[in-house]
Amino acid sequence: MILTAEQKDALTELINIGFGRAAASLSRLTGHRVQLEVPQVMMCPVGELSDALRPYIDGEIASVHQVFSGPVGGDALLVLDQRSAGILKELLTNEPALPLSIDASGREVIAEVGNILLNACLGMFGNLLKVQVSFAVPHVTVEGLEAVVESVIVEREELRYALVVHAGFRLKNSSVTGYLIIVLSVASVDRLIRAVDMWESGR
Amino acid sequence: MNEPIADAALVRWFEEFAEQGIFTTDDRLHVTSWNRWLERHSGRAAADVVGRPLLEVWPDLRDRGLDEHYREALAGHASLISHLLHGHLLPMQTRVGEHLFAKMPQRARITPLSAGDRVVGTVTVIDDVSERVASEHELRKQIEAQQMARNAAEKALRIKDEFLATLSHEIRTPLNAVLGWARILSERERELEPQLLSRAVNSIFRNATVQARMIDDLLDTARIMAGKLRLQMQPVDLLAVTIAAMDVLAPVMDAKRIELKKTLDPRVERVLGDPDRLQQIIWNLLSNAAKFTEPGGTIHVRLDQVHKSARITVADSGKGINPEFLPFIFERFRQADASSSRREGGLGLGLALVRELVELHGGSVRATSDGAGKGSTFVVEFPTVLSPEVRQNHANREGLRGSGVPSIEHVHVLVVEDEEDARDLLIAILAEAGARVTALASCAEALEHVRHAPEADRADVLVSDIGMAREDGYHLIEQLRALPPDHGGAVPAVAVTGYASPEDRSRALAAGYQKHVSKPVDPVALVTAIADAIRRANV
Numbered sequence: 175m176i177l178t179a180e181q182k183d184a185l186t187e188l189i190n191i192g193f194g195r196a197a198a199s200l201s202r203l204t205g206h207r208v209q210l211e212v213p214q215v216m217m218c219p220v221g222e223l224s225d226a227l228r229p230y231i232d233g234e235i236a237s238v239h240q241v242f243s244g245p246v247g248g249d250a251l252l253v254l255d256q257r258s259a260g261i262l263k264e265l266l267t268n269e270p271a272l273p274l275s276i277d278a279s280g281r282e283v284i285a286e287v288g289n290i291l292l293n294a295c296l297g298m299f300g301n302l303l304k305v306q307v308s309f310a311v312p313h314v315t316v317e318g319l320e321a322v323v324e325s326v327i328v329e330r331e332e333l334r335y336a337l338v339v340h341a342g343f344r345l346k347n348s349s350v351t352g353y354l355i356i357v358l359s360v361a362s363v364d365r366l367i368r369a370v371d372m373w374e375s376g377r
Numbered sequence: 378m379n380e381p382i383a384d385a386a387l388v389r390w391f392e393e394f395a396e397q398g399i400f401t402t403d404d405r406l407h408v409t410s411w412n413r414w415l416e417r418h419s420g421r422a423a424a425d426v427v428g429r430p431l432l433e434v435w436p437d438l439r440d441r442g443l444d445e446h447y448r449e450a451l452a453g454h455a456s457l458i459s460h461l462l463h464g465h466l467l468p469m470q471t472r473v474g475e476h477l478f479a480k481m482p483q484r485a486r487i488t489p490l491s492a493g494d495r496v497v498g499t500v501t502v503i504d505d506v507s508e509r510v511a512s513e514h515e516l517r518k519q520i521e522a523q524q525m526a527r528n529a530a531e532k533a534l535r536i537k538d539e540f541l542a543t544l545s546h547e548i549r550t551p552l553n554a555v556l557g558w559a560r561i562l563s564e565r566e567r568e569l570e571p572q573l574l575s576r577a578v579n580s581i582f583r584n585a586t587v588q589a590r591m592i593d594d595l596l597d598t599a600r601i602m603a604g605k606l607r608l609q610m611q612p613v614d615l616l617a618v619t620i621a622a623m624d625v626l627a628p629v630m631d632a633k634r635i636e637l638k639k640t641l642d643p644r645v646e647r648v649l650g651d652p653d654r655l656q657q658i659i660w661n662l663l664s665n666a667a668k669f670t671e672p673g674g675t676i677h678v679r680l681d682q683v684h685k686s687a688r689i690t691v692a693d694s695g696k697g698i699n700p701e702f703l704p705f706i707f708e709r710f711r712q713a714d715a716s717s718s719r720r721e722g723g724l725g726l727g728l729a730l731v732r733e734l735v736e737l738h739g740g741s742v743r744a745t746s747d748g749a750g751k752g753s754t755f756v757v758e759f760p761t762v763l764s765p766e767v768r769q770n771h772a773n774r775e776g777l778r779g780s781g782v783p784s785i786e787h788v789h790v791l792v793v794e795d796e797e798d799a800r801d802l803l804i805a806i807l808a809e810a811g812a813r814v815t816a817l818a819s820c821a822e823a824l825e826h827v828r829h830a831p832e833a834d835r836a837d838v839l840v841s842d843i844g845m846a847r848e849d850g851y852h853l854i855e856q857l858r859a860l861p862p863d864h865g866g867a868v869p870a871v872a873v874t875g876y877a878s879p880e881d882r883s884r885a886l887a888a889g890y891q892k893h894v895s896k897p898v899d900p901v902a903l904v905t906a907i908a909d910a911i912r913r914a915n916v
Contacts, residue, residue: 204462244453254845263461272513295605309454
């Protein structure tokens with residue numbers, strides 16, 4: 175399944191609206207101006223997710239995992255390499271980072287950031303599709319890329335697609351890069367793309 | 378099993394026993410349940426809360442923007458409230474060990490309560506994370522302490538490495554001169570011109586002295602670090618000590634054309650200390666000042682009584698101290714410029730020794746500087762305590778004519794000393810002892826006096842400084858002993874020197890002095906030496 179240039183542009187624009195809301199929440203929360211760069215979007219089959227991400231993200235990864243359900247269901251993740259997660263936590267809280275594996279408070283902050291970002295994007299999709307999407311409480315894990323990808327593949331045999339969104343946070347003259355991964359079934363992707371097309375043509 | 382009954386039991390369990398705060402609302406955000414844990418920690422009973430709008434019971438939630446999470450929950454979205462970004466959801470108190478948290482640190486999850494597809498309300502679960510916060514705080518403190526200890530150890534190691542490099546360089550430099558001249562002397566023993574010979578000997582002497590000083594500093598440092606430095610405490614006259622130290626360094630100042638100004642208050646009370654160590658303190662300060670002062674500069678030495686302290690101030694017009702280096706100036710092995718190309722020699726031990734010796738005397742030392750190029754000022758203070766012992770000594774000073782001290786009353790003493798303050802001190806001591814004093818500032822004047830004074834005015838004894846700027850005390854005694862005995866050639870003589878090694882003593886005696894007294898001059902020792910010298914001459 176390949177996105178056309180128009181579909182890609184439309185998705186980028188939609189997610190950017192969600193990012194804008196998330197950035198506003200984070201700014202309000204931390205008292206600092208937090209910006210999110212204009213997202214870059216790509217789509218790939220879940221089986222190719224490791225290969226697609228490996229050049230950009232390596233080593234131990236902090237991932238915020240949130241399952242969503244309703245007429246459109248799937249998994250959503252925010253993944254950051256451990257270093258970026260530490261920096262992001264330090265920038266947001268002014269507390270020096272400890273290794274995330276022993277810093278439960280730090281993991282919690284990353285979970286909340288993921289929660290805000292994922293809720294904003296998924297909420298936006300829900301509005302677009304005019305359906306109610308419910309999300310579970312997010313949880314954080316710190317593990318390698320393979321294990322992260324494994325956790326979204328496992329138990330489900332059907333062919334699924336991953337929408338991968340590059341998320342660049344900018345605050346206090348620093349920038350931190352992470353990736354938003356939204357895993358959807360073929361049916362859900364179809365529905366989403368049709369809605370995107372309609373939204374695009376309705377403008 | 379009847380499901381509604383089981384559900385009700387489960388709800389009751391959460392209400393009674395859960396180790397978390399759990400409350401629910403309906404879809405209008407009116408509180409529908411409030412568990413025991415919350416009653417216990419928030420101080421609000423379920424009866425107070427249930428049935429009322431959540432945001433009215435806790436208006437603070439709206440003020441902090443947390444009401445949005447409840448609206449999201451009603452739209453089906455779960456949210457996490459982290460402790461680090463929010464502190465807490467509801468204000469509650471807690472205590473972990475000794476630690477009282479005025480606001481219990483909390484993590485909260487706000488989730489929709491769904492029945493089928495419909496959201497019928499919200500569930501909030503609050504965790505008390507104070508134990509976690511306390512242990513993370515402890516962990517962070519330990520990590521920081523370890524980091525600091527590691528940094529300090531690494532720094533100490535680096536400073537020692539630098540010091541070792543400096544040490545080998547500094548010890549080698551004078552050694553090269555000594556070896557070089559020794560080689561020349563051994564190769565050209567026969568045809569050596571007298572002028573070259575004297576240069577060689579001077580250079581060897583000077584360089585070996587420098588090296589001996591360094592090794593003394595090293596040994597002193599090692600003794601202090603091992604706590605093995607012993608002080609011979611006694612009441613000490615800082616005026617005499619200061620003058621003696623200035624006297625020793627006068628040739629260095631002259632050679633560099635540094636003007637040595639002094640404002641010394643003779644009324645400064647005595648301090649309890651080791652005279653040699655006190656002199657070493659002032660020496661080190663003066664030689665440090667001399668080292669960093671350009672030719673033509675000025676060094677000003679002051680001695681004042683300030684309340685119950687004696688204060689010595691050494692101020693120079695030299696290169697000053699960089700503000701960044703100022704806090705470290707008295708640290709062992711530290712030098713502002715540790716590079717191999719630095720201009721000034723030395724081991725970087727002098728000022729560290731000053732501080733350690735001053736502190737061993739119960740005193741204090743501080744340095745100030747307006748910055749690079751603006752000169753430096755070192756201020757040392759020692760307590761002047763008039764203990765009974767000290768008072769006794771004061772009495773001795775006044776009682777130089779008393780019992781136990783040989784009398785030199787009415788003895789005519791010829792004093793030769795080129796340093797004005799040192800001369801005044803000698804005059805004062807001798808006058809106190811009842812002697813008649815003629816004080817002169819140079820060898821030439823002294824010889825003139827001896828040769829031409831009428832017999833009635835001829836001195837009974839000579840007291841001469843050895844290290845004088847032009848002709849020294851050795852030269853004087855040589856000239857004097859060459860005179861006929863009845864024209865002053867046999868006058869008993871006492872040498873006063875700042876160079877107090879056994880070699881100096883024997884050299885002075887060999888040159889023709891009868892007695893030797895080292896600076897700082899002890900009044901009783903001086904009077905006794907004069908009386909002895911006269912007695913011997915009359916035997």
